[in-house]
Amino acid sequence: MEFKVNSKLLEKLLTKIIPAVPSRTTMPILENFLFELNDGLLTIYATDLEIALKSSINVVAEENTKLVVPARLLYEIVRSLQETTILFQVSPNGKTNLKTDNGVYTISYLLPEGFPDIPSFPENSEDRDNIGKMLIGGPELKKAIEQTSFAMSKEDMRPAMMGLLLEFTDEGLRFVSTDGHRLVNLLKKTVNIGFNDQYILPDRAISVLMKILEEKDVKILLSNTYVSFRAGDIEFITRLIAQKYPDYRSVIPFENENRLKIKPADLFSTIKRMLLFSPANSRKVKFSITQNNLEVSSEDIDMGSFARENIYCEYSGEPMDIGFNSTYVNDVISHLQNEDEIVFKLHSPTKAVIIEPVINKDNEELMMLLMPVRLNN
Amino acid sequence: MEFKVNSKLLEKLLTKIIPAVPSRTTMPILENFLFELNDGLLTIYATDLEIALKSSINVVAEENTKLVVPARLLYEIVRSLQETTILFQVSPNGKTNLKTDNGVYTISYLLPEGFPDIPSFPENSEDRDNIGKMLIGGPELKKAIEQTSFAMSKEDMRPAMMGLLLEFTDEGLRFVSTDGHRLVNLLKKTVNIGFNDQYILPDRAISVLMKILEEKDVKILLSNTYVSFRAGDIEFITRLIAQKYPDYRSVIPFENENRLKIKPADLFSTIKRMLLFSPANSRKVKFSITQNNLEVSSEDIDMGSFARENIYCEYSGEPMDIGFNSTYVNDVISHLQNEDEIVFKLHSPTKAVIIEPVINKDNEELMMLLMPVRLNN
Numbered sequence: 010m011e012f013k014v015n016s017k018l019l020e021k022l023l024t025k026i027i028p029a030v031p032s033r034t035t036m037p038i039l040e041n042f043l044f045e046l047n048d049g050l051l052t053i054y055a056t057d058l059e060i061a062l063k064s065s066i067n068v069v070a071e072e073n074t075k076l077v078v079p080a081r082l083l084y085e086i087v088r089s090l091q092e093t094t095i096l097f098q099v100s101p102n103g104k105t106n107l108k109t110d111n112g113v114y115t116i117s118y119l120l121p122e123g124f125p126d127i128p129s130f131p132e133n134s135e136d137r138d139n140i141g142k143m144l145i146g147g148p149e150l151k152k153a154i155e156q157t158s159f160a161m162s163k164e165d166m167r168p169a170m171m172g173l174l175l176e177f178t179d180e181g182l183r184f185v186s187t188d189g190h191r192l193v194n195l196l197k198k199t200v201n202i203g204f205n206d207q208y209i210l211p212d213r214a215i216s217v218l219m220k221i222l223e224e225k226d227v228k229i230l231l232s233n234t235y236v237s238f239r240a241g242d243i244e245f246i247t248r249l250i251a252q253k254y255p256d257y258r259s260v261i262p263f264e265n266e267n268r269l270k271i272k273p274a275d276l277f278s279t280i281k282r283m284l285l286f287s288p289a290n291s292r293k294v295k296f297s298i299t300q301n302n303l304e305v306s307s308e309d310i311d312m313g314s315f316a317r318e319n320i321y322c323e324y325s326g327e328p329m330d331i332g333f334n335s336t337y338v339n340d341v342i343s344h345l346q347n348e349d350e351i352v353f354k355l356h357s358p359t360k361a362v363i364i365e366p367v368i369n370k371d372n373e374e375l376m377m378l379l380m381p382v383r384l385n386n
Numbered sequence: 387m388e389f390k391v392n393s394k395l396l397e398k399l400l401t402k403i404i405p406a407v408p409s410r411t412t413m414p415i416l417e418n419f420l421f422e423l424n425d426g427l428l429t430i431y432a433t434d435l436e437i438a439l440k441s442s443i444n445v446v447a448e449e450n451t452k453l454v455v456p457a458r459l460l461y462e463i464v465r466s467l468q469e470t471t472i473l474f475q476v477s478p479n480g481k482t483n484l485k486t487d488n489g490v491y492t493i494s495y496l497l498p499e500g501f502p503d504i505p506s507f508p509e510n511s512e513d514r515d516n517i518g519k520m521l522i523g524g525p526e527l528k529k530a531i532e533q534t535s536f537a538m539s540k541e542d543m544r545p546a547m548m549g550l551l552l553e554f555t556d557e558g559l560r561f562v563s564t565d566g567h568r569l570v571n572l573l574k575k576t577v578n579i580g581f582n583d584q585y586i587l588p589d590r591a592i593s594v595l596m597k598i599l600e601e602k603d604v605k606i607l608l609s610n611t612y613v614s615f616r617a618g619d620i621e622f623i624t625r626l627i628a629q630k631y632p633d634y635r636s637v638i639p640f641e642n643e644n645r646l647k648i649k650p651a652d653l654f655s656t657i658k659r660m661l662l663f664s665p666a667n668s669r670k671v672k673f674s675i676t677q678n679n680l681e682v683s684s685e686d687i688d689m690g691s692f693a694r695e696n697i698y699c700e701y702s703g704e705p706m707d708i709g710f711n712s713t714y715v716n717d718v719i720s721h722l723q724n725e726d727e728i729v730f731k732l733h734s735p736t737k738a739v740i741i742e743p744v745i746n747k748d749n750e751e752l753m754m755l756l757m758p759v760r761l762n763n
Contacts, residue, residue, distance in 0.1 A: 079689075082662060082689070082691065085662050086659060086662055089655070089658045089659045089662070090659070091655070103690075104690070111656075111695050111696050111697070112656075112659070112693065112694060112695035112696070113693070113694050113695075114659070114663070114691070114692070114693045114694075115690075115691060115692040115693070116689075116690070116691045117689065117690035117691065278466070278468070279488075279489075281466045282463060282466045282467070282489070282491070285459060285462050285463055285466070286491070312456075312459070312493075312494065313480075313481070313492075313493070313494035314459065314491070314492060314493045314494065315491070315492040316489065316490070316491045316492070317489060317490050317491075318488050318489035318490075319488050319489070320488070
């Protein structure tokens with residue numbers, strides 16, 4: 010059987026799908042695309058068993074077929090072609106020819122039977138009542154993920170914390186991540202699925218989502234084990250982390266009565282330099298806070314180096330010295346640096362500190378939390 | 387003692403000098419800059435014993451001094467500052483303060499005694515007759531190095547071939563590199579130092595030169611063991627490879643009477659795709675040449691994949707099948723792809739092939755040579 014497709018359209022499609030192809034796997038068939046050709050519509054799938062991507066394109070074909078083709082080889086061939094028409098000639102002997110004006114490329118294909126099933130979200134199935142549905146703007150979702158996912162844990166002691174929590178509540182949708190040292194909690198008030206539930210997206214799903222989200226609106230379908238993201242002609246499906254997310258609310262303090270207001274751009278610039286002076290083992294940086302001055306300092310005794318800077322601030326409370334991990338401060342402030350002004354809510358040098366924009370965006374509440382580290386004196 | 391300097395001017399200077407600081411070394415003092423302050427001129431040096439960089443800047447100072455400061459730490463501090471004036475306060479206790487409007491940064495320094503000597507090229511010394519001198523445009527030198535250095539050998543069996551040969555002859559200056567599989571020979575006819583000699587630049591010198599060459603003219607001074615490149619306010623000095631370069635002329639064939647003319651852009655595009663099909667062990671690609679058609683093909687038996695393309699060409703000679711390493715063809719053609727037309731000069735499938743632009747640039751002769759590989763049949 011044969012079908013024809015424009016090389017640049019196919020390249021665009023493959024570029025979207027290839028992020029789901031694993032770079033290392035013990036199941037070689039996952040290094041392939043599944044091609045499903047049905048009534049002139051070519052649907053291409055890739056999966057690593059945790060996530061899957063699929064998208065479709067119209068092609069010129071008279072028959073239907075399914076075949077499994079080497080993903081990276083096909084992608085590299087198509088990508089290296091000038092714009093042209095590619096004629097795929099699928100022979101029964103396990104070979105496919107790709108013919109163009111000047112060349113012919115023969116690659117091996119496999120039968121579709123070995124390719125794993127991709128979970129589907131039939132919108133009109135009997136099961137549809139158990140499926141949560143929501144619509145969100147692509148840029149809005151991308152920004153929310155970008156702003157919250159950095160605090161996900163890298164340690165696999167508690168698998169739930171390695172993912173990003175999507176929590177649907179009466180107030181709206183919360184994006185939450187924490188590694189025990191810092192926590193981010195972003196509430197999107199306008200988003201609702203009609204019931205309250207928690208879904209934890211794995212790390213790999215986050216990084217692939219960041220690649221494929223564009224201007225288009227995203228339709229999200231949520232089941233107990235999978236989530237589907239549909240944007241334009243592409244569908245991204247990920248398995249959820251099947252764990253209970255820890256009760257993050259219990260670590261958020263309420264009695265933090267001292268307020269430190271500061272311009273995040275100033276603090277971000279200072280912290281970048283403190284990273285050069287904070288010792289490799291503790292990464293410690295010290296904040297000495299008085300009414301209108303924040304002194305930030307760091308000392309690396311092994312290197313014999315020391316740094317101290319002063320930043321204007323507004324502070325209500327008793328003068329306080331408090332220590333932080335400079336890397337974690339840097340992460341938090343870098344995700345707040347576009348705010349005009351931020352506020353640190355403090356209680357004591359040993360209690361969790363809350364960091365927030367002074368003015369939240371419309372329909373949004375953003376909160377970050379940072380655990381202090383002990384100072385020596 | 388104290389001196390003052392603008393942070394952005396210092397950053398610009400350090401950016402030029404830091405490429406000579408080794409990233410790994412068994413001599414920790416090489417991870418430092420040498421600062422030499424003399425009558426308000428601050429000269430900064432860095433070296434890894436093979437290469438050295440130095441440059442100067444005017445500063446506000448009343449005393450002279452020499453000190454050795456940690457290169458990467460200083461560079462990162464200066465780079466992270468907004469534009470400001472830095473006051474260096476050098477204390478006798480081995481500490482230097484860098485003071486700005488908002489901050490103070492203390493770093494340790496070492497005494498200059500341990501810093502290795504940097505070779506110098508005194509232009510008016512008694513030894514000056516043994517020093518070759520030449521002037522060349524920065525972009526011209528950069529392009530010549532870029533076009534020829536790719537063929538330097540990576541294998542340390544023959545150290546001379548790991549470098550780039552600068553050969554001064556009566557005809558002009560030749561840039562030559564070869565790894566035994568391919569050879570590049572670029573003659574710059576207008577360049578002369580008044581006597582004939584060979585100088586071999588090491589690989590690390592090439593990569594640093596490529597970073598620092600700009601629009602400015604470059605003055606080159608050549609001794610028996612070192613070469614100095616001076617461009618604007620920066621001087622780059624490299625040790626030469628103290629070996630005899632192999633007699634590359636003996637491998638250049640003269641009887642290659644068959645001519646294949648082709649557009650390099652067409653061939654480059656084809657070879658990119660053949661790289662995907664040539665087997666990982668041999669990288670073999672086959673050229674089947676007839677009067678007006680070059681058929682390029684490659685087969686990977688392990689992958690069950692095969693590719694064949696046809697390109698228009700003009701060929702004078704008997705039809706010939708000849709094999710090459712696709713990676714080497716790609717390297718050679720990529721450095722000729724801006725030419726309108728190139729010519730392959732062939733004799734037989736087992737003899738070296740010469741590849742040249744059909745029309746050379748003014749005052750320039752460029753020649754590349756490629757060894758064929760055996761075809762199976």
